[in-house]
Amino acid sequence: MAANKPKGQNNLALHKVITVGSTGVGKAALTLQFMYDEFVEDYELIKEGTYRKRVVLVGEEVQIGVLETAGQEDYAAIRDNYFRSREGFLCVFSIAEMESFAATADFREQILRVKEDENVPFLLVGNKSDLEDKRPVSVKEAKNRADQWTVNYVETSAKTRANVDKVFFYLMREIRAKKMEDSKEKNGKKKRKSSAKRIRERCCIL
Template sequence: MASGKGKGQASLALHKVIMVGSGGVGKSALTLQFMYDEFVEDYEPTKADSYRKKVVLDGEEVQIDILDTAGQEDYAAIRDNYFRSGEGFLLVFSITEHESFTATAEFREQILRVKEEDLVPLLVVGNKSDLEERRQVSLEEASSRAQEWGVPYVETSAKTRANVDKVFFDLMREVRKKKMSESKDKNGPSGKKKKKRCCIL
């Protein structure tokens, strides 16, 4: 199917998404569900896996590059490098594990520190919504934290596929919006006059 499209692929917009969160919250399960429509229950702890997929985002064919990072602390140093390369982040916790929710604040701090900016495309994702009876993090608590950070909050289930596509597509829209506003700032008058800089190419 993809034959003869090799050349065209290079020109597709590429959105780099990073999965962030504590170990065992279902980052890999969400990634694999989105990539291959399958639920993988027993998954070896991830060091870091990268996936790429072509999708149609609001009528435009784009590529999404997903980096699924390890939640384990041993990889904290490597994590900085990953964060630098990411354009958007899915900050995942498990609604059945309050500790993983608490950890999101630290992950967010780390992302903002590495990216050195306050507005980074980011979605807070409460995974394992199919395990309602084991819920430890209320919808209100998670929503109010996301609100405080000025980012969306979505609950997903990698098992039932609930909202899985939504979080990836919503994040890509955020990334695209940021890229567009950045290129506008670079290229055009945005109301405010910028000093003209000479650029010798």
């Protein structure tokens, strides 16, 4: 069940995140561990919803909204809408399942197609690091893929809580930086447009 939105959050900056990846890689477990400090091994989400939480990011109180999709991202049209509405992506695979690692390439391609932005905030996450003795996906292989995409790679364990906060806070910082960059570009365009308008106004036809 999605977390209720506490009073007073309307004025806080909201950073919108989604976890993507194959079924069974632990996306919901990561979210619940981050939100409530709980590990739920067998979790079945019936209806999609957004979990929200207040956090302090770079000295500023903000809120993070993590979208859980209840498996509906399997439907292309719905998946595109989910991707379009989010600002940052945790692309999750299980280090104990090669197929889930292979699937990250498809998720990456779909996200870039929908967002039309190569610099979208994105983090490759190898979950279930507690299954180190069962891993077919090496750290080197995962890092090589992250390097190819020019993104970072982090391994997590929803079970032991290893690096759980790290990946969500990293992604929020990336989203925050992207928003600041986009805002500067937007303001710069406005200033250039305003300057051009003033120049035209000073001109007269002789």
